[in-house]
Amino acid sequence: MLPLEKFKQSGIKIALFYETDGRMGNDFSDFSLIASDITYMAANYFGYPSYLYFEGKPVVAIYLTRVVGRNGTLEQVTGLMRDAARSAGVGEIYLIGDHVFRSPPKMGRNAFSNLLKQIRLLDAVTNYDVKGSSNAAGLYATQSEVEIRLNVTLSKYSI
16 A cells, blocks of 8 residues: 555555564564564565655554563563564564553552563553543443443533
8 A cells, every 4th residue: 555656645644563462472482583573574665755754753553561560571572573673674663562452550559660661662652452441330431331421521521
């Protein structure tokens, strides 16, 4: 799609989504493909005008960074990705991590501090599975909570 003239004219931008569980194995411990994957992305995708850049950097979304973080290897993985991009002549890349899911840990606890350290390794974070989080009972992002907050907002602003 990226080289098609009609697509270029559409103004739509595309970023790649890095499937960690497919590329790093089921246990997220095989890092042997990361550098070559980023090098391939740089050579085959980042140069197109329709590839998404943010702050002058090509964007790559990374699946399940929260799992990689729990394994204690997120710094290594993001480091390999950033080094590979620099080696490929791209410079810096903008990494979006799938790092938010369900409820956050309580402030002041070790889990909260660890989460902040992990998030700082990324340029942005997302809750890739919003539906999974919103259907989990007892959590802050349940469907009923979304509806309650929406109704309060609508009534507050008379929408």
